[in-house]
Every structure is written in C-alpha cells, then in structure tokens.
Amino acid sequence: MSEFALVTMYPTGEASPFAKGELGYDVSQIDCYAVNDVSLKPHSVLVVASNVDQIHLTRIRDVIRRFLDAGKVVIFNGHLDQDWLPGAQYFEPVLPKTRRLYVVTEVADHPIFEGVDKGHMTERKGVAGFFARGHHPVPEGADILVRLIGGQPVTYIDRVSTAGTILVHATGDLFGYASGLDDNTAARIPKQLAAWALGEAESLQSSQRRTSSHVDDWAPVPTTVGTGTGRGVAAVFGGSSHHHNALTTPKYAEHLTGGLLYLPDLAETDLSGYDGIIIPERIHRGLLNAAAPKILEYLANGGTVVSFSGGEPLPEFLPGVRWDHRPTNYWWWLEEGADMGMSTPNPDHSFFTHLGLKDCTWHFHGAVHPPEGAQTLLTLPNGDVLAYVDQVSTPGTLVVATLDPMSHFGAYFMPATEKFLDGFMPWISGFATNSLRTAP
Secondary structure, eight states, X not given: XXXXXXXXXXXXSOOOTTTTTTTSSOEEEEEGGGOSHHHXXXXXXXXXXXXXXXHHHHHTHHHHHHHHXXXXXXXXXXXXXXXXXXXXXXXXXXXXXXXXXXXXXXXXXXXXXXXXXXXXXXXXXXXXXXXXXXXXXXXXXXXXXXXXXXXXXXXXXXXXXXXXXXXEEESSOTTTTTTTOTTOGGGGHHHHHHHHHHHHHHHHHHHTOOOSOOSTTOOOOOOOOOOOOSSSEEEEEOSOHHHHHHHHXXXXXXXXXXXXXXXXXXXXXXXXXXXXXXXXXXXXXXXXXXXXXXXXXXXXXXXXXXXXXXXXXXXXXXXXXXXXXXXXXXXXXXXXXXXXXXXXXXXXXXXXXXXOGGGGOSOOOOEEOOOTTOEEEEEOTTSOEEEEEXXXXXXXXXXXXXXXXXXXXXXXXXXXXXXXXXXHHHHHHHHXXXXXXXXX
C-alpha cells in the first residue's frame, strides 16, 4: 500500500517540500477531478489542501466516506465550506481580524506538535495568523489538539464519525508550515504530522475498527453554484473556499451582476452576453485551457477578460500575454526603509480613480511584458511590469496582473487585498461595460 495521496488543483504555484517528496515519504499527487475509489485505493492517507474544488468533493463525497470506512486517514487543512467531510462543520473566522486574537494558547501533548514552541506557531517573522484565523466546530467525542486565545479549537482529530481517522486544521497548511524557516520550531510540524498519519493508518489497519454507521446516507449531494445571468460582469469560480468567500462577499458580489461561472462548466458556457469575465488566480489550469476557445471567441467579439496570477504562469492562450517567473518576497516590508517602489506611467488611467498605488502593494507573482500599445498600470523600479490593460491584441480588452487578491482576501489574510478589491470591483464593473460598448 502506498503512503500519501495529495489532492491538488494542478498547477497552482510552488509545491511544498512534502508534496515533492522531500520529507522522505511517498507522496502521489492526484488531480482533484481524478479522485475516485480506484485512484485512492492504493493509499493510506488522503491529504486535501485548501485550494481544492469543494463543490466537486461534495459531488463525490461518498468516495471520501468509503476511503475512511476502509480504516484510513484523511487530513484537511483549510476552510470547509461544503458538506463533503464526515462529522465536520463549516469554517468560522475569527472576527474582528486582529493579530491579538490569532494567538495560540493551548497545545495538547501530541507527537504532531512535539518540541514546537507556541510562539512559533502564533507568529512567523513577527506576523500572526499564518497558523489559524478561525475554527471548525468540533464533532462530539473528537480530540482537540490546539486552541486559540479565544478558546476556538483550530486543530482536532475525529475518530468517532467514521471507521477511519480525520484530522482537521483551520487555515494554514500544516505540511507546508514554516517551510524554509530553520530557526522556527514550527518547521518540525510537517515531518511529525506525516509520521503520525502513517502510524495512525497502520494502527487502523491492524485493528480494523468499524462503526455501525452506514454510507447509504452519505450519497453525493446535488450541489448548485451561482449560475451566470448571461449579462454584466461575471467571475470564473473554481470551487475553492477562498474564492467562494471573496466572490460572494456582498460588497464585491454586487458588482458581479453576471454571477459565478463554475470552471468545470466553462468550456460549454455561452459567454457572448457578458460585459466582463474575471479569471481569479490559482484555479485549475487544465479546465481553464479547455475553455480557451470560448474565452478567445469572447475577446474576438469585444469582451473584457481579467486574469490574475498567484505564482502560476498566466494562461498561455491569452493573446499577447508573456509572463516571467520572479521569486516572491513575502517579507520585503520588514527591511529597513522598506518600499516596493510601485509606480505607474499612466496615472490618469481610470483605474486610478478607484485605486491608489498603496492599495496595489502587498507582493507579486512574476512579471509581464505588455504588448506594444498596451497601457501599463503598475511597475517596479527595475522596470518589471505587474499589471497592464491591452486593447490592441484583440478586438476586446485584456486586464492582466501578477497579483493574487482573491486568494488572500478569501483566506482572511493580507489587509491590502481588501483595499484593492474595494476599488477594483467597482472599477472593472464600469470599465468592462464601457469597453464593450465602444469595441469595434
């Protein structure tokens, strides 16, 4: 039997050392849409990350249940917002979003957290909130491992809801936690978690624990996502909790009069009536590529497409788009006299009637090369371009940026992304409508 199955939304940027097998364990990455009884059967532990399509997992939730009732282990790191994980309830954020409420105050004596300092769990380079920004209500009989200062149980083990074992951790990916920070004892967590999970799976297989529960009531649930209205500005929705939170937040949803376009259905969706289409960062590239003909046809007919990047290359099929990798410096603001040096050669662009340069400044994921005639919006002192508007490569309009606002706002992280979306969403709503009306 193999060791770990890691469910992915390939590709979504740099993989963790665990995902690449660098911790010494056998890890098989399985595309979210390839999860079934056959693909999971060889594995002892199933790891589900926060960016996975939870709509799809709900549609195949009986597969997850059968895996658990075979006496195996499921680990979920993230924010649950769909009904696919037995015994688990939806994520509840800590509010207000302040660092004093993200403090880890209680850690059980458990192998996963052996030798880990609570302060290192709370903070990374002085920043709180990486570990947890909320919690999931705990099933009766489950074991709570970690609590925040407000008493919220952010990590728990459930051995009562199924014949298997479920570990749920709210927010941070424990397998990637403190990666690269050798002076932080929280860097011990990934390897200790992996060792515990395999030991738990071996114990389950040897004991063959069974419950009296049946899977008959755990059939796939008919799920619906916000279907497009056929007009206005719409956003592509890949099923992740972060994007769902961002796109359904009322102050942003009011500008998405076109609704949400579920990514697995996009290749068969008529886009012709929409004013604009927003493609968030970190969504499944295979399904997006499958919808390329529809998107290109839409641009050819004068539509507006927005595309963000969160570490993955921008879609190669978009006309005129050239993206270069740049290492992401998440900590630049800690340097003495820190200033990213964001500027614009087009301060009179309508974009800046809604947004200031500070609103666009948190970090970036690569650089782009605007086609000749495109309008550059954001640049760095070294000449790298982070965002531009292209109305020359197609009869439509392309807005391209190497920023990742949806993921961070939706994860209750990075305050600047809220300021960005506060300005960007009303801007793109008006800009897309005007651009469509004046398209040749």
